[in-house]
Amino acid sequence: MMRNHPADHRQLEHDWYDGGLPDNVRLDEGCWLHSSYAFLHYASQRPCGVSIGKASGIYRGTFFNLGLQGEVRIGHYCTLRGVIINTNGLVDIDDYALIAHQVVISDAASAIPPARSNRKESEVAPEAAGETTRQPTIRIGRNAWIGCGAVLLAGADIGMDAIVAAGSSVNGPVPAGTLAIGNPYQLRPLKQQRS
Amino acid sequence: MSGTSATIGYGHLRGDWDYGDLPASIHLGQGCWIERRDSFERCRSQRDPAVLLGNRVQVYTWATFNLEPTGQVEVGEDSILVGPVFMCADRIQVGKRVVISYQVTLADSDFHPMDPLLREQDARAVAPGGDLSKRPPYQSAPIVIGDDVWIGIGALILKGVRIGAGARIGAGAVISRDVPAGCVMEGNPARPQ
Ligand SMILES: CC(C)(COP(=O)(O)OP(=O)(O)OC[C@H]1O[C@@H](n2cnc3c(N)ncnc32)[C@H](O)[C@@H]1OP(=O)(O)O)[C@@H](O)C(=O)NCCC(=O)NCCS
Numbered sequence: 134m135m136r137n138h139p140a141d142h143r144q145l146e147h148d149w150y151d152g153g154l155p156d157n158v159r160l161d162e163g164c165w166l167h168s169s170y171a172f173l174h175y176a177s178q179r180p181c182g183v184s185i186g187k188a189s190g191i192y193r194g195t196f197f198n199l200g201l202q203g204e205v206r207i208g209h210y211c212t213l214r215g216v217i218i219n220t221n222g223l224v225d226i227d228d229y230a231l232i233a234h235q236v237v238i239s240d241a242a243s244a245i246p247p248a249r250s251n252r253k254e255s256e257v258a259p260e261a262a263g264e265t266t267r268q269p270t271i272r273i274g275r276n277a278w279i280g281c282g283a284v285l286l287a288g289a290d291i292g293m294d295a296i297v298a299a300g301s302s303v304n305g306p307v308p309a310g311t312l313a314i315g316n317p318y319q320l321r322p323l324k325q326q327r328s
Numbered sequence: 329m330s331g332t333s334a335t336i337g338y339g340h341l342r343g344d345w346d347y348g349d350l351p352a353s354i355h356l357g358q359g360c361w362i363e364r365r366d367s368f369e370r371c372r373s374q375r376d377p378a379v380l381l382g383n384r385v386q387v388y389t390w391a392t393f394n395l396e397p398t399g400q401v402e403v404g405e406d407s408i409l410v411g412p413v414f415m416c417a418d419r420i421q422v423g424k425r426v427v428i429s430y431q432v433t434l435a436d437s438d439f440h441p442m443d444p445l446l447r448e449q450d451a452r453a454v455a456p457g458g459d460l461s462k463r464p465p466y467q468s469a470p471i472v473i474g475d476d477v478w479i480g481i482g483a484l485i486l487k488g489v490r491i492g493a494g495a496r497i498g499a500g501a502v503i504s505r506d507v508p509a510g511c512v513m514e515g516n517p518a519r520p521q
Contacts, residue, residue: 315502
């Protein structure tokens with residue numbers, strides 16, 4: 134069974150932090166992860182807690198603050214420029230997503246990092262149950278762009294090519310090709326559409 | 329444990345380090361205080377001056393100078409930079425006696441195209457192992473912050489904005505249009521109070 138034992142960790146070659154990678158993290162070919170410091174508050178016991186697709190770049194300031202059931206799937210060619218993801222659900226990020234610095238993606242507005250220390254064996258996630266059908270609590274569609282300082286809360290469902298303006302706060306669907314802007318946010322059609 | 333960090337000590341995180349180590353294109357006035365050398369780690373500007381700090385400017389650990397090769401940041405004397413993130417492709421000019429609080433972003437460009445197909449091309453170009461020469465061009469427009477402006481926690485100052493002297497920007501405000509001198513702005517999108 135995949136478990137997160139900090140003691141027998143895998144190491145990133147370039148890492149400045151000696152925390153090591155949890156076992157249930159999958160890195161595809163050619164992706165870049167700045168440091169295992171991203172897992173400072175990581176408690177996921179899912180079979181795969183975080184997967185990072187090929188040629189995706191996960192940069193300084195990104196944190197995967199996952200509870201026991203927390204899971205993050207990141208597609209190919211994504212850029213996460215320093216993003217805090219705080220979840221005990223599933224955050225699904227599709228290919229080409231661009232997520233700017235100081236973005237927070239969290240199931241709850243007043244989230245705190247999941248407790249690491251008093252983790253109970255009995256709370257270990259049931260494996261495989263509903264594995265393929267698990268619904269994301271937050272979804273970011275292909276080629277979506279999340280501007281700096283934006284906040285995505287539970288229910289945020291960002292469509293393909295959609296944009297969340299810098300500083301906006303979103304907790305609902307943003308259809309493909311639309312712009313979410315402000316706090317509270319409004320939806321506006323984008324002039325430029327895929328042709 | 330890594331021996332190097334122990335021997336260097338923590339001076340470089342507390343303002344007590346040799347400021348002469350900075351690249352020559354970063355010009356400091358007299359009596360500047362910079363808490364953390366790493367604030368300039370993402371300064372890739374090829375301009376000279378790349379960064380110009382006036383006398384007695386204070387730069388706290390949360391401040392980040394993220395400059396593209398074409399970027400330039402100038403800060404007037406006696407300003408206090410607590411936590412600005414300068415995302416600069418062109419020019420950001422900050423006046424005298426300005427206070428910028430925690431987690432404020434000042435971005436003189438959006439850095440990515442609005443057009444979805446161009447943005448996908450951009451995502452490939454900036455990806456690890458990508459070819460940066462394939463980046464589509466992006467627009468930028470300088471930001472100018474007047475003297476005695478205060479910028480609250482988490483505010484965002486976007487491309488092309490000019491903020492007049494003595495204006496107050498509330499916490500979390502998003503500023504994408506010019507602000508007249510002395511004006512108090514709050515909210516997202518920001519409105520005069
Ligand atoms: C969404 C975005 C792309 C819109 O850019 P744009 O189309 O050039 O927008 P404009 O500056 O022409 O502004 C259009 C309107 O939206 C408002 N506006 C623009 N950006 C806004 C924002 N982030 N929040 C609230 N309102 C905003 C403008 O005030 C203007 O309103 P008005 O017509 O009532 O005056 C841009 O504002 C943004 O958020 N970019 C993200 C930048 C970023 O995060 N970069 C970090 C590097 S990855």
